Amino acid sequence: MNKNIRIRICTGTTCYVMGASDLLVLEEHLSAEQLSRISITGAACLGLCREHGLKPPFVQVNDGIISMATIEKVLDAVKAETEGGLYAYDK
Template structure:
């Protein structure tokens, strides 16, 4: 059996993301369903620099595994994205 998938979630705590509510996402860790709980590491990040770039949509931003960006992030949106990533990984 291969290594279980591990995922890293970075919540942007830069100014723009913070004023648009990224601090509420800190509850993400407690709301992880059992299938994700052991696989996801949640961390805060100093400004990810995404708000300056119009290509990424609207703050607050969350970044998964260093490449996937969730914009306008809510806990639900991040959880959906994490489930998708998990499926991809299990394929």
């Protein structure tokens, strides 16, 4: 079942220098059909960079947090969210 997905890419300083800049091309990896159902925004700081045990960069997909986020991880989460599967979020 299709549903809308919210993606927030942390572009705070810590996440940005740890690789979030590479995530800003996420849209290029999504189909037009996916893009019609996904909102992608930046976040100044998701407040996770001060938590122990989680490593930046962080991306929030709906209510789930991906740490050490990569394009591939976000695409896997999007696939799970759109197809009703499970994704092992870090938080």
